[in-house]
Amino acid sequence: MPDREVLLLRDSADIVLVRQKARAFAVQLGFSLVEQTKIVTAVSELARNTVDYGGGGSVTLEVLMSSRIGLRFVFEDQGPGIVDINLALQDGYTTGKGLGLGLSGAKRLMHDFDIASEPGKGTRVEITRWR
Amino acid sequence: MGQFLLVTIQVDMHDRLALTLQDDLTDRIVKTEAKGVLIDISALEIVDSFIGRILSNIATMSRILDAETVVVGMQPAVAITLVELGLSLPGVRTALNIERGMALLQASLGRSAPGQSVEGQSVEGQASRGQSAGEKGNHARS
Numbered sequence: 535m536p537d538r539e540v541l542l543l544r545d546s547a548d549i550v551l552v553r554q555k556a557r558a559f560a561v562q563l564g565f566s567l568v569e570q571t572k573i574v575t576a577v578s579e580l581a582r583n584t585v586d587y588g589g590g591g592s593v594t595l596e597v598l599m600s601s602r603i604g605l606r607f608v609f610e611d612q613g614p615g616i617v618d619i620n621l622a623l624q625d626g627y628t629t630g631k632g633l634g635l636g637l638s639g640a641k642r643l644m645h646d647f648d649i650a651s652e653p654g655k656g657t658r659v660e661i662t663r664w665r
Numbered sequence: 666m667g668q669f670l671l672v673t674i675q676v677d678m679h680d681r682l683a684l685t686l687q688d689d690l691t692d693r694i695v696k697t698e699a700k701g702v703l704i705d706i707s708a709l710e711i712v713d714s715f716i717g718r719i720l721s722n723i724a725t726m727s728r729i730l731d732a733e734t735v736v737v738g739m740q741p742a743v744a745i746t747l748v749e750l751g752l753s754l755p756g757v758r759t760a761l762n763i764e765r766g767m768a769l770l771q772a773s774l775g776r777s778a779p780g781q782s783v784e785g786q787s788v789e790g791q792a793s794r795g796q797s798a799g800e801k802g803n804h805a806r807s
Contacts, residue, residue: 549679549680550679553677554677567742568741568742570742571740571745572745572746575711575713578713579750582713633714633717635714635750636714639749639750643746643749
């Protein structure tokens with residue numbers, strides 16, 4: 535297993551692929567079943583955001599092996615961006631047809647969460663779960 | 666099985682497939698005049714907000730079409746994750762496994778469907794006879 539992998543996110547089939555990759559990485563790193571499930575669910579939410587709202591993009595899977603073992607995912611798109619990030623992070627807030635739980639839910643399911651967005655330029659979301 | 670539809674989800678569904686399932690299932694409820702739908706998700710390794718919304722939609726649509734939906738077999742890790750995600754599956758009835766889901770559907774149909782509740786009616790009849798006998802007894806004593 536490589537310790538870093540970049541996958542494209544263009545449609546719903548890519549979301550499935552990223553879920554499977556995320557699971558494989560999490561299993562390999564020894565995360566428990568509940569932790570694997572949380573990681574894969576968070577990844578699924580953010581991958582869908584990238585496809586549905588970002589107009590497609592990519593995700594970088596990264597194994598962290600410093601003092602702690604961790605798994606990081608960086609989602610990037612060149613879509614319309616998010617004008618009000620605080621608003622977008624509220625439960626139930628959505629500009630689309632979703633439930634508005636993608637960002638806020640993913641944040642709760644992971645240990646670290648970082649988002650940067652510029653209207654007209656795109657969005658970058660970084661999530662990490664430590665073992 | 667007759668009046669129930671049993672749906673077993675066995676693949677990691679992509680979003681369009683989930684939408685197709687929702688449409689096909691509502692069609693099938695009408696065609697078969699099903700009174701109950703059992704959705705077995707024991708093979709699903711995650712339920713994210715999209716799949717959660719599809720399950721809620723199916724429950725709502727089937728209710729409008731006069732059918733009850735019960736989702737069965739959710740894995741514990743999936744349930745734990747759902748709660749943390751913030752999803753409570755409003756309007757979706759759940760049961761631990763297919764057997765219990767089936768019992769739940771039969772119980773809810775037994776109350777509403779005429780001709781099926783013969784046993785229930787006779788029990789009710791006995792109960793009311795018992796009650797009136799008791800009243801007579803009370804009356805006689807007073």
